[in-house]
Amino acid sequence: MARIPPGGHWSKDYPWPAVSHExxxxxxxxxxxxxxxxxxxxxCGILLDEANRPKSACIRCSTCDGFPCLLHAKADAEVIGVRPVLDLDNVTLVVDAEVRRLTTDSSGKTVTGVVVSRAGETVTYSGDIVVLAAGAVNTARILLSSASGAHPAGLANRSDQVGRNLMxxxxxxxxxxxxxxxxxxxxxxxxxxxxxxxxxxxxxxxxxxxxxxxxxxxxxxxxxxxxxxxxxxxxxxxxxxxxxxxxxxxxxxxxxxxxxxxxxxxxxxxxxxxxxxxxxxxxxxxxxxxxxxxxxxxxxxxKNFFRHKANPIAGVAHQAGTCRFGADPATSVLDLNCKAHELDNLYVADASFLPSMGAVNPALTVMANALRVGEHLLERLS
Ligand SMILES: Cc1cc2nc3c(=O)[nH]c(=O)nc-3n(C[C@H](O)[C@H](O)[C@H](O)COP(=O)(O)OP(=O)(O)OC[C@H]3O[C@@H](n4cnc5c(N)ncnc54)[C@H](O)[C@@H]3O)c2cc1C
Ligand code: SF4
The missing domain is CATH 3.30.410 (Cholesterol Oxidase; domain 2)
Structure with a gap:
């Protein structure tokens, strides 16, 4: 599929053909x-092979907007990212669990615990590296709720930027x-x-x-x-x-x-x-x-069966920007690898990192950046 106009010198053709117009x-x-x-x-992030229809999961139905696909034919994180790795020995998916806050060691530089509420119980998980990806609003909420002596204004928030610049x-x-x-x-x-x-x-x-x-x-x-x-x-x-x-x-x-x-x-x-x-x-x-x-x-x-001027404060589908990345710790929460400036082992890999969001749907950029952060983590771990 050809690149999208207006493109740019960095722009490349897509590896898959365009979905044909009806x-x-x-x-x-x-x-x-x-x-x-x-x-x-x-x-279009759908698993559709028009040249070889029997191979297609997508049936081009009319209910693609904002709903999970019952045929698992959307190229979304669940289908492309999560399901394929569930059989691996080193992957555990914990469901019905809400992260409440993160704890650190006394220096405040290392996250030591992910405190989770699950079925009425509080469970704490730990790992060498912690990647937060709860969406722009909830990621900010978790960081702000993790205030401590070392981080009185909220975790990773010395710059006072956590939660700001919501787009x-x-x-x-x-x-x-x-x-x-x-x-x-x-x-x-x-x-x-x-x-x-x-x-x-x-x-x-x-x-x-x-x-x-x-x-x-x-x-x-x-x-x-x-x-x-x-x-x-x-x-x-x-x-x-x-x-x-x-x-x-x-x-x-x-x-x-x-x-x-x-x-x-x-x-x-x-x-x-x-x-x-x-x-x-x-x-x-x-x-x-x-x-x-x-x-x-x-x-x-x-289209007023949505709401007029569709997305006021209640319309947070494209929420972004609450932990923007940047080179300067005084004006950003994350460094260019999306590691929190103030912590050694905390990364954020969701739409929070965006310092600006352009005028296009955000999911592809969020996914591309998450893959970039993943590559950095692979390097770091090896
Ligand atoms: C109805 C709708 C339609 C959309 N359509 C499009 C589209 O067509 N194209 C496009 O590009 N974008 C679309 N978007 C936007 C796109 O979905 C988001 O930009 C993208 O999913 C953001 O990715 P994220 O990783 O930041 O957050 P999310 O994808 O929201 O992932 C955050 C995850 O964290 C979980 N979570 C949150 N808080 C906690 C907690 N405390 N503990 C544990 N887990 C938690 C959530 O359950 C969720 O699974 C749409 C959004 C909506 C709501
Ligand atoms: S909802 Fe599923 S089957 Fe329908 S168009 Fe979207 S991806 Fe295809």
């Missing part, structure tokens, strides 16, 4: 190209009512990065446009909006014409956007939206693109 998405791609845009095949992405789901029916089952195969960077009169980058799961039936809440369209279609037919987009604008790191933990261990999130004009600008660019392919602005609607 008819309506191919039509959309062709229309956009004719109008001067540069749609591309979005990378969530400015994401906006939009539904476009196409003229032709869209019978796609799996429509997440197309992306558009024409507005990713500044330029052409845009002072700042706007972000990425991609597809999201197909509307199967426009909800009742959407009906009043849709009736204004004057389309002679009933709700089911309108759902059949829906083409669903996901607009992503970069969320910028603000020190005041942060995770804190109160005395009872409850998580609190403080968050103020960044980059709002660029989020609105991306929506305008999508509307213009749709009009250039023959769809009027009143056919570009909020």
């Amino acid at each position: 008819h309506s998405i191919q039509q959309l791609s062709d229309d956009l190209e004719r109008a001067g845009y540069h749609p591309f095949s979005a990378p 969530l992405h400015n994401s906006e789901p939009v539904v476009v009512i196409a003229k032709e029916p869209n019978n796609s089952a799996f429509q997440k195969t197309l992306g558009l990065n024409d507005f990713y960077f500044a330029g052409d009169g845009r002072p700042w980058p706007l972000g990425n446009i991609q597809m999201v799961g197909k509307s199967s039936m426009v909800t009742r809440r959407a009906d009043p909006l849709l009736s204004t369209l004057g389309l002679r279609l009933n709700p089911a037919e309108i759902a059949g014409h829906a083409v669903d987009f996901w607009l992503t604008t970069e969320d910028l790191p603000r020190p005041g956007n942060r995770v804190t933990v109160d005395r009872d261990g409850n998580i609190h999130l403080a968050y103020r939206l960044t980059n709002q004009p660029e989020t609105d600008g991306l929506r305008r660019e999508l509307t213009t693109a749709m009009s250039r392919i023959g769809l009027t602005a009143d056919r570009v609607l909020d």
